[in-house]
Amino acid sequence: MRRTKRSGSFLLCLAINLLLNAEWSIPAWILLLLHFLLDISIWWFVGGLLFWILCTASGMWLMGWAVRLGNSKDPPKENKNPYSAKNSDLKTKL
Numbered sequence: 001m002r003r004t005k006r007s008g009s010f011l012l013c014l015a016i017n018l019l020l021n022a023e024w025s026i027p028a029w030i031l032l033l034l035h036f037l038l039d040i041s042i043w044w045f046v047g048g049l050l051f052w053i054l055c056t057a058s059g060m061w062l063m064g065w066a067v068r069l070g071n072s073k074d075p076p077k078e079n080k081n082p083y084s085a086k087n088s089d090l091k092t093k094l
Helices: 010-020 022-038 043-070 088-093
Strands: none
Touching: 010 022, 010 043, 022 043
8 A cells, every 4th residue: 555755644634534424523522401400500511521522542552552563664675585596405415
């Protein structure tokens, strides 16, 4: 896969992920509705939104960490193929 020269911004990716996962903010919006109907504290709504943002950001961090682990180069392995052209013994016998 082709890599671009410009790396994606974390905040831009977070904003896109928040848009894609907007349904997970529904409990916070219910808490805002309860603030207006039952006069509960607005901090419950703020806490719900912060929890949603932190869960999304931690999921992004976890996926980025897993991708960085998977991008490590494998060390070169010894060629154990007896028919390989690298074996000079075969060339001298022919």
